[in-house]
Amino acid sequence: MKGPRQGIPCLIGAICLIILSLCTQQNRDEVCVVYTSVDQVYSEPILRAFEQESGIAIRAVYDVEATKTTGLVNRLIAEKSRPQADVFWSGEFAQTLLLKEKKVLSAYASPSASDIPNPYRDPEFFWTGFGGRARVLIVNTERISVAKSPRSLFDLLDARWPANEIAIANPLFGTTATHAAALYAALGPREARTFFAGIFSRGIRVVDGNAAVRDLVASGKLMMGLTDTDDACGAKQRGHPVELVFLDQGPDGLGTLLIPNTVALIEGARHEQEAKKVIDYLLSPETEVQLIQSGWSHISLRNLPVAESCLESGVIRGMDVSLDDVYIQFLTAKKDLRDIYIR
Amino acid sequence: MRAINQFYPKILNSRFKGETCAGFIRIVFLFVVFGPILVLVFNVIQKLGTGHWDWLALAFPTGRRLALFARSLGFAISVTAGATIIGLLAGLYFWNQSGKGNKFLCWLALVFIAVPPYVHALTWMSAFNGLEIIFRRFNLPAIALEGWGGALWVQMMALVPVALGMTLLGVETIDPDHLDAARLARPDSANVLKVILPLALPLVIAGAGFIFLLSLTDYSVASLFQNNVYALEIFAEFSSSAESGRAFLLALPLLLVTVSVLIVSQKTVRKAAMKPVRTLPSPDRHFAWPSWMRALLGIGAAFTAIAVLVPLAVLLLSAGSPKALARTVTAAQSEIGFTFAISLLIALISIPLAVACAGRLVRSNRNHRLWWLLVTIPIAVPASLTGIGLVFLWNRPLFGTVYGGALMPILAGLARFAPFVTLAVAAQLRRINPLLLDAARVYQTNLWRYWLKIRLPLLLPGIAGGAGIAFLLSLGELGATLVVAPPGLATLTMRIYNYLHYGASDSVAGLCLIILVSALAGGTGVLIVFRRGFRLVRKG
Numbered sequence: 054m055k056g057p058r059q060g061i062p063c064l065i066g067a068i069c070l071i072i073l074s075l076c077t078q079q080n081r082d083e084v085c086v087v088y089t090s091v092d093q094v095y096s097e098p099i100l101r102a103f104e105q106e107s108g109i110a111i112r113a114v115y116d117v118e119a120t121k122t123t124g125l126v127n128r129l130i131a132e133k134s135r136p137q138a139d140v141f142w143s144g145e146f147a148q149t150l151l152l153k154e155k156k157v158l159s160a161y162a163s164p165s166a167s168d169i170p171n172p173y174r175d176p177e178f179f180w181t182g183f184g185g186r187a188r189v190l191i192v193n194t195e196r197i198s199v200a201k202s203p204r205s206l207f208d209l210l211d212a213r214w215p216a217n218e219i220a221i222a223n224p225l226f227g228t229t230a231t232h233a234a235a236l237y238a239a240l241g242p243r244e245a246r247t248f249f250a251g252i253f254s255r256g257i258r259v260v261d262g263n264a265a266v267r268d269l270v271a272s273g274k275l276m277m278g279l280t281d282t283d284d285a286c287g288a289k290q291r292g293h294p295v296e297l298v299f300l301d302q303g304p305d306g307l308g309t310l311l312i313p314n315t316v317a318l319i320e321g322a323r324h325e326q327e328a329k330k331v332i333d334y335l336l337s338p339e340t341e342v343q344l345i346q347s348g349w350s351h352i353s354l355r356n357l358p359v360a361e362s363c364l365e366s367g368v369i370r371g372m373d374v375s376l377d378d379v380y381i382q383f384l385t386a387k388k389d390l391r392d393i394y395i396r
Numbered sequence: 397m398r399a400i401n402q403f404y405p406k407i408l409n410s411r412f413k414g415e416t417c418a419g420f421i422r423i424v425f426l427f428v429v430f431g432p433i434l435v436l437v438f439n440v441i442q443k444l445g446t447g448h449w450d451w452l453a454l455a456f457p458t459g460r461r462l463a464l465f466a467r468s469l470g471f472a473i474s475v476t477a478g479a480t481i482i483g484l485l486a487g488l489y490f491w492n493q494s495g496k497g498n499k500f501l502c503w504l505a506l507v508f509i510a511v512p513p514y515v516h517a518l519t520w521m522s523a524f525n526g527l528e529i530i531f532r533r534f535n536l537p538a539i540a541l542e543g544w545g546g547a548l549w550v551q552m553m554a555l556v557p558v559a560l561g562m563t564l565l566g567v568e569t570i571d572p573d574h575l576d577a578a579r580l581a582r583p584d585s586a587n588v589l590k591v592i593l594p595l596a597l598p599l600v601i602a603g604a605g606f607i608f609l610l611s612l613t614d615y616s617v618a619s620l621f622q623n624n625v626y627a628l629e630i631f632a633e634f635s636s637s638a639e640s641g642r643a644f645l646l647a648l649p650l651l652l653v654t655v656s657v658l659i660v661s662q663k664t665v666r667k668a669a670m671k672p673v674r675t676l677p678s679p680d681r682h683f684a685w686p687s688w689m690r691a692l693l694g695i696g697a698a699f700t701a702i703a704v705l706v707p708l709a710v711l712l713l714s715a716g717s718p719k720a721l722a723r724t725v726t727a728a729q730s731e732i733g734f735t736f737a738i739s740l741l742i743a744l745i746s747i748p749l750a751v752a753c754a755g756r757l758v759r760s761n762r763n764h765r766l767w768w769l770l771v772t773i774p775i776a777v778p779a780s781l782t783g784i785g786l787v788f789l790w791n792r793p794l795f796g797t798v799y800g801g802a803l804m805p806i807l808a809g810l811a812r813f814a815p816f817v818t819l820a821v822a823a824q825l826r827r828i829n830p831l832l833l834d835a836a837r838v839y840q841t842n843l844w845r846y847w848l849k850i851r852l853p854l855l856l857p858g859i860a861g862g863a864g865i866a867f868l869l870s871l872g873e874l875g876a877t878l879v880v881a882p883p884g885l886a887t888l889t890m891r892i893y894n895y896l897h898y899g900a901s902d903s904v905a906g907l908c909l910i911i912l913v914s915a916l917a918g919g920t921g922v923l924i925v926f927r928r929g930f931r932l933v934r935k936g
Contacts, residue, residue: 137791
């Protein structure tokens, strides 16, 4: 029987061997490192399909909502001097524009993006939008009928709908923060600030994230809430008694915020050629269709004729603001909302 | 005289070798644990140097931020008080029981440390939803789990296992001879207050320090119940400015409070009567405590049982059929293996780092205060910032392929949890009579034998407790791991949070059960290794 005198050096040796093996990265010629904030359940099948089609191995890092968007974007900024990622695929656009400002991105005009409308492409080709989600009011149909639901975002301030039956996600993080910045861009900072001050003073419930809004409404604990189409459609497809209401869709309405996915090449990417192939693949019409069919995306920027089971109305009226305008208001909105909300 | 002349060079030579080795390990500790923080500090200084002097205002909370800070402190203190009292009562109850069911419940409670507080919160919300439906059926008023009350309950229940673990560690290391002597002098009821509690209290207070820290730096539970805490303010700043320096300055007040609490809680760990764990397994004992005391301790045990069984039941019910659970396990195979491997390595590698540094914390020289700061500051830094510090530190050509490899999550775990192990070992070291060690050092000239036969056995409770906590916390780590996770590899917690957003509660429950099983397996494995090691040591 071995005593501890033999056992401990063996254990130390084993640990050293494991560490050495962990230190060495897999070396493969055709590899591309993708950082993505799109839910793994939606993005992984797309990336796997690309791997099969191209023979290029994808090594992905997936973000999670729980880190309050401080995860991957800050990692990319910290890695700027010696980037590990080749491609950044975001589920929205504000963080991508922040990365452009921080000089983390490199320009690439993908041939696959030629038919994507200009408002969804960076004029200097640092990023390109594709697919997309929208902000939507999710209502529990057992608690309130769609006909009696609010039609405008400003109805949330109306006493006809009880404040403690409505939820929004924390407006400092995620797509709710982007939505807030879009309202700042569309209404002007003063009016937008008044709107949010009204939301908080009314006592509308501010919950942890869009998923929490979805769950509270789907379970019937709340009547309605603002969330993204992927969350609302997911609940609907799982059989919960919910419907989606797109706000401000009238001729004089503000429209709802459309949130395209964005993809960008990283400055100094180690696998630039492979990265460009990944970007071309993600921007292809076929991928857009796949994303819509999987339930992540609900809007085709190219107006592709895809049957979308979740949305009944075909055309969604978007807010008349450019992505750059939204980004410009991003910091102002966050500063204001932090003062109003975190108390 | 000739004998002494022959003897001393041997001692000096082996002591020199020992010190050199320990010194090298201490440098590794400082680099791995304190390095990321140091890089962040340099980053702040650099920014200040470029004219961002206004940033300094972030380090001094005023107005809204001061109120938020005060409220966060109040919340953390309430959680710490509640969890520590419940854990203490339950610990004494389970210690005095010999039934296998009690032992298993106790063990199960400890592995719940690995489940992230956010998941605890979700299971409690589900449980209260279920209760509400039942209450409604009987026209009874529902008990709402919301607001500060809800956050307090969930955070307390999530952290009770930490208090329980530290209480058990405290009472298990009381010298049985002292207990026997005390029982001859006084009735059992008096011994609880006069002997058992004072001897166990240092580790209980150290546990309270950990609970305070974990509660103060976590925003997830409070946020889920629509309450804002100071930790969320740091994340809001980091998220909007993407400047780690600003977030670090904002975290400074939190850091100051946490470091102070940890230092004060550890200072209470004075010399206490204890024996090395040669007595494992503990002799069966049953104290004849009065019925009121048994009832009080029983209440603590009941709360602990609730803290464990309710989330467990919710997870089991939510995980779906065994087939669904098998599908979840199959889909997460690589994450399970990866998480288990890195958590085990973090726990094991923490041990030499902790043992080498713990001695510096208990020495009463000028440097020991500096060592206290070096060990406690990393604990109080928010996980995401530690992750960013790791990127700055390790993403350099000098380190070749280390950055981007699977070693990075281990380094993240070490940076976050090796200080916990160090504090646990230091707490243990304080309780050992230094004269015993000096005497052993004189008579045992072989360095290996001295360490294996004397020093390690004496330190073992601290090592086992600390490494166990590091293993369990590593299983649930997210903030720092996400920032340095190698492309293509993910941990179980990363997958859980991904599914949480997607709304797949069955998969989340399945993965949480896997974490629990991993924690049980890992914990039992560590216990077996330590017990076997001791038997070998005792046999010589």
